[in-house]
Amino acid sequence: MAKWTIQAERCKGCGLCVDACPKQILRIDPDVINHKGHSPAQMTDETRCTKCGFCVLMCPDCAITVER
Amino acid sequence: MSKTNKPHSMTETHTHYCPGCTHGIIHRLVGDAIDALGIEERTIGVAPVGCSVLAYNYFNLDMTVAAHGRAPAVATGLKRANPESIVFAYQGDGDLASIGMAEAVHAAARNENITIIFVNNAVYGMTGGQMAPTSLPGQLTQTSPNGRDVDLCGLPVKVCEMLSQLDGPAYIARVAANSPKNVIAAKRAIEKAFRNQVEGKGFSLVEVLSSCPTNWGKSPKDALKWMDSTMIPYYPLGVYKDTSRREIDS
Numbered sequence: 001m002a003k004w005t006i007q008a009e010r011c012k013g014c015g016l017c018v019d020a021c022p023k024q025i026l027r028i029d030p031d032v033i034n035h036k037g038h039s040p041a042q043m044t045d046e047t048r049c050t051k052c053g054f055c056v057l058m059c060p061d062c063a064i065t066v067e068r
Numbered sequence: 069m070s071k072t073n074k075p076h077s078m079t080e081t082h083t084h085y086c087p088g089c090t091h092g093i094i095h096r097l098v099g100d101a102i103d104a105l106g107i108e109e110r111t112i113g114v115a116p117v118g119c120s121v122l123a124y125n126y127f128n129l130d131m132t133v134a135a136h137g138r139a140p141a142v143a144t145g146l147k148r149a150n151p152e153s154i155v156f157a158y159q160g161d162g163d164l165a166s167i168g169m170a171e172a173v174h175a176a177a178r179n180e181n182i183t184i185i186f187v188n189n190a191v192y193g194m195t196g197g198q199m200a201p202t203s204l205p206g207q208l209t210q211t212s213p214n215g216r217d218v219d220l221c222g223l224p225v226k227v228c229e230m231l232s233q234l235d236g237p238a239y240i241a242r243v244a245a246n247s248p249k250n251v252i253a254a255k256r257a258i259e260k261a262f263r264n265q266v267e268g269k270g271f272s273l274v275e276v277l278s279s280c281p282t283n284w285g286k287s288p289k290d291a292l293k294w295m296d297s298t299m300i301p302y303y304p305l306g307v308y309k310d311t312s313r314r315e316i317d318s
């Protein structure tokens with residue numbers, strides 16, 4: 001089963017994955033603050049995710065995993 | 069198939085890098101290369117002085133740290149004493165292109181069979197963003213608040229262009245960690261720089277243009293854009309030397 005997951009505690013809210021996503025389906029979730037004090041990235045519509053992995057490539061913090 | 073987040077040769081430890089700092093991307097590419105070549109058990113890394121001084125916490129490898137700029141000398145010793153080991157130095161531009169220039173140039177000239185990952189973010193990151201030898205003409209830094217004055221400070225050092233003039237090195241390439249396309253190219257170059265060592269080809273250095281959003285005073289996103297608009301035109305990407313290619317051509 002194809003799956004996009006994030007380890008929100010690793011995320012620093014930098015937004016590089018948000019900018020890298022060709023489908024523009026990631027966003028920074030303003031309603032969550034992790035223990036580092038950052039608002040993590042969030043998937044908004046996984047049905048449109050092609051599992052291209054660009055978000056994984058651009059994440060400096062190894063927070064995102066894409067399985068396909 | 070799974071595009072996993074973290075290479076096996078990296079630890080679970082969260083890094084101390086600033087949000088959006090591409091040191092993290094470059095760490096992952098080094099880990100990916102080590103995983104791909106199956107050399108985790110015999111790889112030794114040398115961390116520098118600079119923001120990546122704590123790299124030994126992030127790689128699941130035998131690691132050491134060298135005095136400022138001396139990583140190529142320490143890597144030389146490790147490799148010569150343990151030829152079966154795969155030895156890499158991870159160095160910033162202040163570390164490699166300023167205080168450690170002599171070590172880098174002579175390791176290249178001797179064609180030491182080591183791998184250097186040279187992270188060029190055009191400032192001294194760790195100490196608060198002072199001008200580095202690699203800072204661009206006109207670049208605003210802590211010590212050049214009106215922009216780098218080339219009449220006073222000279223022009224930036226282009227490490228790949230310079231080292232590729234030497235007869236010694238096997239592989240010299242410049243890549244950038246600022247877009248998915250460039251990161252894919254960076255991944256290939258870094259893997260090649262490690263494979264060269266496994267195959268005994270000799271000194272391989274990959275310069276990776278990297279961001280320092282904190283000291284550039286830019287958002288992580290704008291920092292990557294600045295790399296495209298300003299940094300890459302000054303530091304062109306590409307392979308500057310590849311002796312294995314010459315063998316194929318001739």
Ligand SMILES: Cc1ncc(C[n+]2csc(CCOP(=O)(O)OP(=O)(O)O)c2C)c(N)n1
Pocket residue numbers: 117118119120136159160161162163164167187189191192193194195200280
């Ligand atoms: C012998 C010595 N001189 C100076 C310093 C201070 N110092 C620490 S890090 C650094 C520069 C690091 O810059 P760079 O290599 O570009 O790495 P970055 O932090 O940008 O990744 C300097 C000058 C030191 N630690 N040791």
Ligand code: SF4
Pocket residue numbers: 004020021022023024025026048049050051052053054055056066
């Ligand atoms: S895998 Fe591709 S499409 Fe899916 S969220 Fe990541 S960048 Fe977007």
Ligand code: SF4
Pocket residue numbers: 006010011012013014015016017018040041058059060061062063064088
């Ligand atoms: S790139 Fe990584 S650290 Fe940055 S916001 Fe996305 S998941 Fe978080």
Ligand code: SF4
Pocket residue numbers: 084085086089090091119189193194279280281282283
């Ligand atoms: S100071 Fe610059 S190089 Fe150092 S961790 Fe922060 S962004 Fe990265």
